[in-house]
Amino acid sequence: MPPLTSGAGIAPSHRPVGFHMSISSASATPLLSARGIMRRFGGALALRGVDLDLHAGECITLLGPNGAGKTTLLRVLATLLRPTAGRIVIAGRDVGHEAAAVRRLIGLVGHLPLLYPDLSARENLRFYGKLYDVPHLSNRVEAVLDEVQMTAAGDRPVRAMSRGMQQRISLARAILHEPPVLLLDEPDTGLDDAAQGRLAGLLRRWAAADRAVLVTTHRLEWGEQVASRAVILREGAVVGEVAADGRAGWLVDGYRALVGEADDPLSRPLSPARGGEGTDVGPA
Amino acid sequence: MGAFGRQIVAVLAKDLLLEWRTKDALTAMLVFALLVLVTFDFALDLRPEVMGVVGPGVLWVAVVFSGTIGLGRTFAAERDAGTLDGLLLAPLDRSALFLAKLLGNLIVMAIMEAVTLLAFAIMFNVQLDLPPIVLTVLLGTIGLAAVGTLFSAIASHTRAREVMLPVLLFPVIVPVLIGGVQATGVALGNPVARDMPWLSLLVGFDAVYVAVGAILFEYVLEE
Numbered sequence: 130m131p132p133l134t135s136g137a138g139i140a141p142s143h144r145p146v147g148f149h150m151s152i153s154s155a156s157a158t159p160l161l162s163a164r165g166i167m168r169r170f171g172g173a174l175a176l177r178g179v180d181l182d183l184h185a186g187e188c189i190t191l192l193g194p195n196g197a198g199k200t201t202l203l204r205v206l207a208t209l210l211r212p213t214a215g216r217i218v219i220a221g222r223d224v225g226h227e228a229a230a231v232r233r234l235i236g237l238v239g240h241l242p243l244l245y246p247d248l249s250a251r252e253n254l255r256f257y258g259k260l261y262d263v264p265h266l267s268n269r270v271e272a273v274l275d276e277v278q279m280t281a282a283g284d285r286p287v288r289a290m291s292r293g294m295q296q297r298i299s300l301a302r303a304i305l306h307e308p309p310v311l312l313l314d315e316p317d318t319g320l321d322d323a324a325q326g327r328l329a330g331l332l333r334r335w336a337a338a339d340r341a342v343l344v345t346t347h348r349l350e351w352g353e354q355v356a357s358r359a360v361i362l363r364e365g366a367v368v369g370e371v372a373a374d375g376r377a378g379w380l381v382d383g384y385r386a387l388v389g390e391a392d393d394p395l396s397r398p399l400s401p402a403r404g405g406e407g408t409d410v411g412p413a
Numbered sequence: 414m415g416a417f418g419r420q421i422v423a424v425l426a427k428d429l430l431l432e433w434r435t436k437d438a439l440t441a442m443l444v445f446a447l448l449v450l451v452t453f454d455f456a457l458d459l460r461p462e463v464m465g466v467v468g469p470g471v472l473w474v475a476v477v478f479s480g481t482i483g484l485g486r487t488f489a490a491e492r493d494a495g496t497l498d499g500l501l502l503a504p505l506d507r508s509a510l511f512l513a514k515l516l517g518n519l520i521v522m523a524i525m526e527a528v529t530l531l532a533f534a535i536m537f538n539v540q541l542d543l544p545p546i547v548l549t550v551l552l553g554t555i556g557l558a559a560v561g562t563l564f565s566a567i568a569s570h571t572r573a574r575e576v577m578l579p580v581l582l583f584p585v586i587v588p589v590l591i592g593g594v595q596a597t598g599v600a601l602g603n604p605v606a607r608d609m610p611w612l613s614l615l616v617g618f619d620a621v622y623v624a625v626g627a628i629l630f631e632y633v634l635e636e
Binding site for chain 2: 207208209211229230232233235237239241242243244245246247248252256257259260261262302
């Protein structure tokens with residue numbers, strides 16, 4: 130299958146569902162490979178055959194308007210939801226058959242911090258560290274607290290922390306066991322500008338250490354700081370991708386070209402759905 | 414200790430620490446159990462000579478109903494805080510999670526039952542033959558907690574989970590109630606209690622539901 134990227138780095142998908150191959154290292158075996166992922170909730174089809182490759186060293190941002198299926202896709206990749214159809218392989222392990230082993234390879238930052246409000250940050254991290262059998266746990270807990278600059282607040286109960294502080298502890302929880310695949314669902318929510326900048330730096334360093342990062346966001350400028358590639362999801366299907374081309378504003382321009390102003394998170398919320406399965410959303 | 418045992422200890426220690434700090438379940442259970450005893454004390458003329466007949470029913474109503482309050486919090490609290498996803502994300506054996514939650518429920522219920530038995534003996538002036546009564550209550554509690562832990566996970570998926578748990582739980586624990594009441598009656602000297610192998614019934618029930626819970630828990634937790 131030929132690469133679908135154009136010279137400008139924008140690759141609309143002309144298939145009704147599904148998606149193609151990675152740009153950056155298409156020849157290498159992906160660290161995470163998803164094929165034909167479908168997920169149905171009752172009568173509603175939330176994911177319509179998503180294909181996605183995530184290679185070691187890559188940081189990809191997953192974009193799309195509200196209801197596009199971003200959170201559902203992350204929850205399926207994180208083994209929290211079983212796909213209705215499709216296959217996911219992470220580091221050579223099939224999620225369908227080796228879910229327990231795969232869980233060690235994944236870190237997830239979700240909408241909720243997944244922290245116990247009545248435990249301190251350190252107690253939360255120690256608890257999760259025991260579940261993941263993290264070696265030298267005390268040292269590792271201090272290292273991740275330092276990484277998210279929360280060492281001083283480590284003994285404070287989580288319920289006494291601000292949303293942004295909880296988000297930082299949640300990130301510390303997700304990287305505690307040094308997972309090769311890090312999945313983040315709008316991790317910039319609740320963070321101030323400085324913390325967002327530090328988060329972007331951390332994610333880039335994480336990916337640079339031969340790991341992979343998949344992050345969703347509605348802030349395109351922030352996504353541009355973090356990612357080398359963007360995958361655009363709409364109505365449960367991948368509609369294309371945008372690759373960094375060294376030009377400032379590549380993500381904003383690429384997203385608008387593929388999805389259009391109507392669904393642009395920088396302009397206004399989701400417009401009424403246009404078409405259904407099989408809709409081809411090309412460049413504006 | 415293997416990884417399975419370490420996982421059980423980690424979840425159990427976390428649950429007990431949270432209960433020690435908040436006392437959410439224990440306080441509610443104790444208050445409810447004592448209220449049941451006080452209500453029966455006022456409503457019925459419970460002289461010591463009729464306690465052998467009526468006492469076991471009073472005791473088990475207090476234990477089962479107040480125990481249900483604690484059982485209902487097993488997974489509702491995790492789901493409310495969003496931490497259930499944190500447990501499911503981890504490479505945590507689902508059977509280990511079930512056994513840890515079961516042990517946590519057993520410990521908290523045992524504390525409630527110790528206080529309830531003491532209050533029962535004092536309020537109704539009953540001489541308790543402790544070994545058979547403690548054994549009966551313990552065996553009944555294991556069965557109650559095993560079914561309750563399993564059904565608490567099922568009920569936590571539903572919107573009306575506080576209502577759903579008793580609806581699911583009570584029909585299934587009828588053998589525990591019958592066995593527990595009858596065995597307690599024998600221990601309290603009830604002349605009409607039938608001397609049958611009630612404790613064997615409780616042991617059998619416990620074995621079946623602990624095993625069923627440990628095996629089925631993975632499927633119960635799936636969304």
